[in-house]
Amino acid sequence: xxxxxxxxxxxxxxxxxxxxxxxxxxxxxxxxxxxxxxxxxxxxxxxxxxxxxxxxxxxxxxxxxxxxxxxxxxxxxxxxxxxxxxxxxxxxxxxxxxxxxxxxxxxxxxxxxxxxxxxxxxxxxxxxxxxxxxxxxxxxxxxxxxxxxxxxxxxxxxxxxxxxxxxxxxxxxxxxxxxxxxxxxxxxxxxxxxxxxxxxxxxxxxxxxxxxxxxxxxxxxxxxxxxxxxxxxxxxxxxxxxxxxxxxxxxxxxxxxxxxxxxxxxxxxxxxxxxxxxxxxxxxxxxxxxxxxxxxxxxxxxxxxxxxxxxxxxxxxxxxxxxxxxxxxxxxxxxxxxxxxxxxxxxxxxxxxxxxxxxxxxxxxxxxxxxxxxxxxxxxxxxxxxxxxxxxxxxxxxxxxxxxxxxxxxxxxxxxxxxxxxxxxxxxxx
Numbered sequence: 553x554x555x556x557x558x559x560x561x562x563x564x565x566x567x568x569x570x571x572x573x574x575x576x577x578x579x580x581x582x583x584x585x586x587x588x589x590x591x592x593x594x595x596x597x598x599x600x601x602x603x604x605x606x607x608x609x610x611x612x613x614x615x616x617x618x619x620x621x622x623x624x625x626x627x628x629x630x631x632x633x634x635x636x637x638x639x640x641x642x643x644x645x646x647x648x649x650x651x652x653x654x655x656x657x658x659x660x661x662x663x664x665x666x667x668x669x670x671x672x673x674x675x676x677x678x679x680x681x682x683x684x685x686x687x688x689x690x691x692x693x694x695x696x697x698x699x700x701x702x703x704x705x706x707x708x709x710x711x712x713x714x715x716x717x718x719x720x721x722x723x724x725x726x727x728x729x730x731x732x733x734x735x736x737x738x739x740x741x742x743x744x745x746x747x748x749x750x751x752x753x754x755x756x757x758x759x760x761x762x763x764x765x766x767x768x769x770x771x772x773x774x775x776x777x778x779x780x781x782x783x784x785x786x787x788x789x790x791x792x793x794x795x796x797x798x799x800x801x802x803x804x805x806x807x808x809x810x811x812x813x814x815x816x817x818x819x820x821x822x823x824x825x826x827x828x829x830x831x832x833x834x835x836x837x838x839x840x841x842x843x844x845x846x847x848x849x850x851x852x853x854x855x856x857x858x859x860x861x862x863x864x865x866x867x868x869x870x871x872x873x874x875x876x877x878x879x880x881x882x883x884x885x886x887x888x889x890x891x892x893x894x895x896x897x898x899x900x901x902x903x904x905x906x907x908x909x910x911x912x913x914x915x916x917x918x919x920x921x922x923x924x925x926x927x928x929x930x931x932x933x934x935x936x937x938x939x940x941x942x943x944x945x946x947x948x949x950x951x952x953x954x955x956x957x958x959x960x961x962x963x964x965x966x967x968x969x970x971x972x973x974x975x976x977x978x979x980x981x982x
Contacts, residue, residue, distance in 0.1 A: 582615075583613070584612075584613055584614060584615045585613060585614050585615070585875055585878050586614075586615045586616075586617065587614065587615070587641040587642060587875055587878065587879060587882065588617055588619055588640045588641050588642070589604060589616050589617065589618045589641065589642045589643070590619050590621070590640040590642070590643040590644065591618060591619070591620055591643070591644050592621060592623045592626040592644065593620070595829050595900075596898075596901065597618055597620050598898060599894075599895050599898030599899065599900030599901075600618045600895075601618050602894050602898050603885075603886060603894045603895055604616040606885075606890065606891070606894055607882055607885045607891070611881075614878060614882070616642075616882065619640070627649065630643065634653065634656075634870070637870070639658070639869075639872075639873065640870075641870075641873055641875050641879045642867060642868070642879055642883065642886075643867075643868055643869070644698070644865050644866070644867065645659070645686075645694070645695045645866045645868040646865060647685045647863055647864070647865075647938050647940045648944060649945075650685070650686070650687075650688070650694060650695060650866065650868075651688060651689055651941065651942040651944075652942060653868075654688030654689070654692075654694040655688055655689050655690075655942055657871060658870065658871060659688070659694040659695070659868050659870065659871055660694070660868070660869045660870065660873070660880065661692050661693070661694060661871075662693045662695065662696060662868075662880070663692045665880060665884055666884065674693060674697075677887075677889075677905050678697045678904050678905065678906060679700065679904075679906060679932070681700065681862050681864070681935055681937045682697040682700050682864050683697065685863065685865075685866060685938065686864075689942055694866075694868060695866025695867060695868045696866055696868075696883050696884075696886050697864060697866055697904035697905075698864065698866050698867050698895070698901070698904055699825075699864050699865055699895070699901035699902055699903060699904050700862060700863075700901075700902050700904045700932070700935075701825050701862060701863050701901070701902060702823075702860045702861075702862050702928050702929075702931040702932060702935060703752065703753055703757055703821050703822070703823055703824075703846060703861050703931075704821070704822060704823075704824055704827075704843045704844065704845065704846065704860070704927060704928050704931070705720055705819060705820075705821060705822075705843065705844045705845065705846055706821070706822045706841060706842075706843055707719065707720055707818060707819045707841060707842060707843075707844060708812065708815065708817075708818045708819070708840060708841050709840055709841060709842055710840050711740050711742055711815075711818040712732070714736075714739055714740055715732075715735045715738075715739035716739070717732045717735050717736060719842070719844070720819075720844035720845075721844065721845075722845055724844070724845075724847040724848070725847055725848050725849065725850040725857070726758075726787065726847055726848075726849060726850055727850055728847060729745050729819070729847045730744075730745070730791070730794070732744065732745075732818075732819075733745045733794070733796040733818070733819070734794070736796070736818045737795060737796035740818075742816060742818055743796055743797060743798055743811065743816060743817035743818065744794075744796035744797065744817070744819060745791070745797065745817075745818070745819040745820065746797060746798055746803075746808040746812070746817045746819065747788060747792065747797050748800065748803040748807075748808050748820075749800050749803070749952070749955050749956060749959055750821075751766075751952070752823070752861050752863065752938060752939075753808075753820075753823060754788065754821060755784070755785060755788045755789075755955075756861050756936075756939060757821065757846055757859060757860055758785075758788045758849070759775075759780075759781050759785065760859035760861070760936045761784070761846070761848055761855075761857050761858060761859045762780045762781070762783060762784035762849045762852055762853060762857075763780040763852045763853030763855055764778050764779075764780035764781030764782075764783070764784050765778060765780075766781070766939045767939055767941055771940075771941035772941070772980075773976065773977055774972065774973040774974075774976030774977055775973070776969040776972045776973035777969070777970065777973050779853070780852075780853040780854075782969055785969060786965055789955075789958060789959065789965060792959060798817070799959070800956060800959040800960070808820035809822065809826070809830070812841075813830065813833075813834045813837055815837075822843070824902065824925065824928040825901055827843065827923060827925065827928075828915060828916070831916075831922070831923070838922055839922050841923075842922070842923055842924055843923050843924055843925065843927055843928065844924070844927055845858075845860075845927050845930060846858070846859070846860050846931070856934075858931075859934055859935075859936050860931040860934065860935055860936065861935070861936055861938055861939075862931075862932065862937060862938065863937075863938035864938075865901075867883055867886045867887070868883075869883060889905060889908070892904065892905035892908055893905075893908055893911050895911075896908050896910075896911025896912045896915075897914070897915065898915075899912065899915035902929070909929045909932075912925075913925050913926065913929065943976075943979035943980050944979075946979035946980075947975045947976045947979040950975040951972045951975055954971050954972045954975065955968065955972065
């Protein structure tokens with residue numbers, strides 16, 4: 553792990569604090585085994601605590617503390633803690649990072665965790681995408697699937713009504729998206745679809761709808777030289793040229809979500825994991841907006857033109873943890889139907905456990921189902937695993953920066969896409 557020494561030198565004080573908090577104390581004065589559970593999303597702390605409480609009720613000799621830190625700080629400190637073998641007892645793992653930690657031997661192999669119960673437990677209860685999101689490069693399980701998600705189209709019903717445009721539905725294509733955007737802009741003066749230069753919540757979806765790909769099936773090469781990929785990228789990038797779409801300079805200061813809930817734009821792509829928080833954070837907008845499935849490509853090279861990026865987190869533990877036996881027992885509970893149900897009922901996320909999607913949807917009862925969240929679940933039928941390989945940490949930033957260079961006109965689309973592909977292809981040599 554190339555940057556570990558540098559990180560330790562820069563963040564020594566914070567790391568020491570993190571490590572001290574992260575290490576479980578198996579010989580505490582109260583006689584309990586104290587486990588630490590690290591996450592990065594404060595909105596999910598309540599849900600994670602609910603799962604912990606359910607476990608400790610059955611195991612009163614165990615205490616579990618849920619600790620929350622910011623996304624950036626989380627990974628900086630976790631990497632340093634991994635180097636010193638002082639990782640938290642349980643922690644979230646993201647698809648962006650799991651290959652690195654698993655391949656470097658920092659995560660406990662959980663492939664046989666349920667063998668005493670059912671050797672096919674994982675396959676019976678989790679989708680292929682959820683399993684792949686929790687595996688290392690060797691195909692072993694280094695995480696327990698936590699949740700799953702899709703990307704949906706969020707739209708302002710009042711702006712559609714004012715412009716006399718029908719709400720998005722399953723028949724919508726890219727053409728409908730652009731036509732509705734133009735009509736809404738002409739009638740209201742507001743933006744239509746806000747296409748910002750993001751991957752998961754932006755162009756990845758268009759690429760796979762077209763029939764292209766970002767990585768080859770073996771995840772060794774980039775796909776930005778594929779014709780379908782290039783055509784989808786050109787379509788997406790050129791949306792910025794329309795009067796109804798903000799440019800990337802706008803998005804550098806204002807996110808699409810902020811613009812949408814300020815009623816400056818009519819549509820944007822959003823992850824289902826943010827919907828409940830947005831209902832809570834923008835009460836004045838409740839009833840004014842809804843969600844739909846993503847528009848499909850009208851002329852795909854292959855497939856039916858439908859795709860949505862589907863990601864998901866996992867629960868993990870350190871290979872060298874002092875409380876590993878108890879931590880693994882807790883992980884087993886986290887992946888059980890009961891543990892996953894509690895997470896769903898808390899509204900934290902859609903459980904990865906197949907068949908429990910309704911537990912998350914039912915949380916929207918308190919808003920009388922003002923959002924058609926069934927659409928988010930429907931899209932699992934054509935979900936595409938979030939793009940990742942073990943070199944992503946090397947090429948991710950370079951690809952994103954090159955895309956901005958294309959948007960700004962500093963490099964042509966063709967040249968920029970060629971560069972982006974080269975960054976992926978040469979990442980393993982760095």
